[in-house]
């Protein structure tokens with residue numbers, strides 16, 4: 001599960017997808033997750049990092065995380081898994 | 083190290099070009115308290131969902147409306163439209179402020195009596211008045227607004243039977259240039275039916291014609307139709323005086339002023355577009371004052387304003403049950419409030435506001451209720467902040483009609499709480515319980531047992 005390579009992410013949470021020309025905005029938590037994905041961290045690492053930093057129970061985080069990844073897929077920002 | 087507060091991760095596609103109507107910025111601060119009481123505490127004490135009414139707003143709104151009329155016209159009386167919200171505590175606030183009672187059924191008539199309203203201050207409207215209730219209303223000198231000829235004949239008979247002259251008005255419907263025309267209630271002005279009804283009453287001498295009534299529609303977004311309506315009723319009053327030398331005592335302009343809610347399909351919010359009390363008052367009073375009615379005979383002006391007086395005073399508090407993603411990628415948020423409690427969501431784009439601070443990030447969201455029905459939608463598509471399960475929301479401007487048109491479907495109705503002018507909360511309607519429902523049911527003996 002990887003972010004597409006040439007996607008540009010700014011510190012303020014903007015994403016530009018040169019493949020489609022689409023741009024997106026994210027909140028800080030979303031931005032952090034996308035940056036971790038960009039560094040090719042796996043899901044476990046992302047979970048660890050986020051639940052350490054934020055006041056959120058791990059299973060609750062997991063719910064929002066999966067939903068977020070689903071949305072990234074919907075927006076064609078992820079590489080196809082297979 | 084202290085952990086930081088968590089907001090669910092969120093990404094939104096940016097669209098270029100014109101903002102759509104759903105892209106309009108929310109006014110948005112959370113509503114964390116109502117009249118000085120914390121929303122969280124209200125839910126903690128009374129449960130979720132819960133209806134909250136502000137006594138301060140009720141009195142303030144009524145007094146604003148009154149001032150708009152009394153500064154323009156010498157004799158004005160508001161009459162509380164029970165159907166809008168007939169909780170006893172609410173009705174009594176209006177009665178304390180001098181409002182009479184306007185009722186449209188035997189049930190409402192009895193409710194007004196039981197609140198202690200003298201029968202002569204009850205206006206009895208509507209197409210469904212039984213002989214029993216008409217007799218009661220005649221005995222108690224109530225103001226009976228005749229809806230159709232059959233009712234007039236019934237009143238004539240009762241007048242003979244009781245040897246008493248009922249006090250009546252006729253309800254008049256008319257063309258004021260608005261659509262839809264409400265022509266199913268009362269007697270039509272343009273085709274002469276209203277004048278015909280008046281002549282029969284005056285010549286029959288069994289009924290005492292004290293007033294003329296109209297209710298031209300509801301949620302009228304223009305004031306001018308009221309001017310036309312007031313002018314037409316004034317013309318009838320003048321014709322009555324000319325022909326019979328009889329002065330009617332009042333003209334009742336009904337209800338229909340818009341509240342500041344936003345109608346579905348409207349491009350701009352109601353707060354920007356709806357006429358205010360001054361606009362309506364100017365239209366109605368100028369219609370009367372500029373008529374041919376002689377200054378000494380100006381009738382009492384009665385108003386049966388409903389929603390515009392109480393919408394702002396009502397809040398519905400609820401809780402997020404779940405978030406989920408729809409097949410088309412949109413987010414949906416499910417609340418414990420459905421159309422069962424928010425009947426007005428069929429015609430208003432209700433403003434749903436988080437009860438706790440939130441960031442400026444929003445997402446296009448469909449907001450659903452908890453009922454297992456496809457039509458249980460509060461908002462189809464609204465830019466909404468990122469709420470989590472168990473977060474609370476406040477829906478404002480819901481004081482009118484929801485506490486009377488609510489549905490019991492699959493669940494029980496919740497508590498209703500009044501916050502008084504000192505900021506103290508009072509339970510004014512208990513929550514319903516299974517026992518309440520079971521107490522009305524009767525199961526035949528042979529259905530009492532089964533084996534599965």
Ligand SMILES: Cc1ncc(COP(=O)(O)O)c(C=O)c1O
Pocket residue numbers: 163166184207208297299300301336337338339386387388389390482
């Ligand atoms: C006869 C009559 N009067 C008053 C009202 C109150 O109307 P509103 O809530 O639009 O002011 C109604 C509502 O339908 C009505 O039928």
